[in-house]
Amino acid sequence: MSTPTPNVPRLPNQPTSSPAAAPDSQEQHSSSDDIGHDHVSPALERLRAGRPKTGVTGGPTAENTPGSVGATAPETVPVPKAGPQPPAGERGSASRNAARRATRGSSMVLQSVRSWDPDLVRRIAVTIVVIGSTLGTANAAGAFGGPDIRETSLGTFDPAATLVSPAFPAPYVWLVIAAGLLGYTAHQWLPSQRRSPRHRVLGWLVAGSLLVTLAWALTLQQTSATASLVLIWLLVVLLLGALRWLNRYPVQTRIEAVLVDVPLGLFLGWAGVTAVVHSGAVLTFLEVDWLEWGAQRWALTGVILLILAAMAVCMTDRGRIAVALAVVWGVTLMVPERLLGDQQSAPVAFAAGLGAFLLIISAGSRRHRVDHAYRRELRAQQMATVAPIDFYDDGEPAGSQL
Template sequence: MSMPTPSNHRLPQPPPVPPRKTPEAVPPPPLSETTSVIERLKAARPKTPVPSDDRDATSTTATVAAPSDAPVTAPTPSSPPAGGTSDSGPTGRPGQERQDQERQDQGADATPSKAREEELKAARAEKLRTASSAASSWAAQSGKRTAQWTASASRSAAANVRSWPLDVVRRILVTVVVLGSLAGTAWATGLFGGTEVWTSELFRTDLSLLSPHRYALAIWALIGLGLVGYVVHQWLPGESNSPRHRRLGWVVMAAVLLNFGLALMISAGLYLESLILHGVLLVLLLFSLRWLNRWPAATSTEGSLVDVPLGLFLGWTGFTALSHCAAVLSLNGFSWLWDDDFRWALVGLGIVVVIGSVVCSTDRGRIAVALAVVWGIGWIVVERIIGQPQSLLIAGTAALAAFLLLITSGSRRHRVDHSYRRALRRRQTANLPPLNLDDEDDDDDFYDEYPGRFGRPDDRR
């Protein structure tokens, strides 16, 4: 077995000790088959090398464990230092010298150990600084790359959106805004649950003489369905670049958004603010009528899906402006010039008849506008007959106002259609020569070319 390397320090040789007579060493018993494997491994295991710091502490334990009945012998070192003996001799050094030597060894090894620890700490700190700086640099570079990628993606998306045709963007916005506003209005009015708007104090039937029955609000189902039809019509292939839709699309979006805000205000009890917003909505819808008159409907389908819904929306907004104004004034106890509600009701109906007649007299006659107003006035008539406050005079006046609106819009359409038929007849007969009653023979040959339309002279007789 190899022995640990002796220390380089020279120690004084111990005084010679006279040899003692030791009993004869009894050889260990031979390993039998019953000896455990662990004991055989322990006997054959070489001694592990000892660190340099513990050389002096382990040099004195160089003997190999032997059986309890065998004498302890000190093996001879393989390479003892010149001029001296090994530190692990059979006899120990004096106690004082041994302690002094250990103190010297500890003092000699203390300084290198502390320096090594400081070097390790400095190396660890340097590694931490390097790692933190690398992480900071990576984070900065990653953030910069992310910002650059986000900016480039935003620019690409914006450039992609800008490359879309404006008509496509408008149609998409009209679809989203109209459908979303209709759903929001239905939610605000309590159609999907919650407080129902028709239970509000503003819709009390006994609040004023111009308050209609609550069944009048059923017209909103027809208006909403018509607005959905308008959204569908604008997506037709032939309507992609229509100047009519280019103007009407933005107005319709603003109108449905204002109507949604109006429903929210009424639900929240902001009646005076809702009246102001109602006036803004009415002005906006009157402005849309200008575009409807400037670009008339080209087909009957366009008239049914565009003119009719917007006409109903305009007519109903005009009527509710009258009834809401009367309700708000009654709630606030407003009285000006006179306190008679009957006179104020007559003034309101007169204003509706005058403004409604002007609006219904535009273009070919706005029948849809007149029908929406007449619908609301009809429920005023019903409420004043069977409801409270009861007023047969107001019911008769309201019925007369509805009749005047229908007559005005119907007569306007009759006059326009009659003028159209006369213009078409003049255009068809513009190339025909005038009739010469003196010389019928010359004209017979010409009119014979049109037997289906004019017939022969003999047949005309």
């Protein structure tokens, strides 16, 4: 008969978890038995869940995957800012580069402007100024229905305003001058004149003169006595400069003389007459009587100075008949107005008539002398090319017989 074996409790199998799970309590072992040997201990999970987060990672990898053996703490990854911010030095260099680009752009503009053809720019500017100033002056004169400068209180175009005012038809010479300046504008566009040195300075002087004329007409409309007086004498100075330039480059053809010299000569002569008449009108308007000479003495002084200045101009170069004709037109129309008009003065009428006669004689005499000298020079050049005359007429060249 055998002896019965007592019931001895079985020991559980050795767990396969890491040694870190050994000190766990009975509750942990029982739960380990219930869940299985392949599951991680809850205590270890709580320890790992309580581990502080040191940064934001892009995602689990083989080294930091939770539950992996030998896992290391994840590295700290900096949080990116809102946008890329270049360093301060780079920002300064960018601003300097922008400044260099702006400077380079302005220099390119200047180079392109300098590359323009100056003769073409001058021709275009003169054409625009001549057309615009002519239309503007005509508008100021009331040609298009606006206020008429002939009706201003200064009385420049009133035949009865002063003792030097010409008769009514005198201002119509402006129509001839305007037509001549349009012809001058067309002449400078001819192929032979596009790069002529005669026009390079003359064109700007003509443009400036026309702009001053327009400004004078506008100030005359506004009854500005002082400004209009300064502008009319400035016009005379500019036209004298234009005449000096014409003398520096003599005329080459008759067409050039008709389209360039004649209009500018008429312009200068009539500008001188207008300056004297306007000065008398302004002094009368302002009631100025220097030295208490009276109106007649001042009128005689103005006429004499005008004739002497015109004679000095006409005695230069080839005579400048156009200047003389414009002045003669103005002073001749003073004669009937001083003899039959409201303000009569026989001395002023006599001085104007005599001055016109002397002026046309002096200008014609100068022109005759210049033409005679030109013909003599031309004849001498022609004779220099002619063979000497053989007085022996024996068929042998002259000088062969001794």
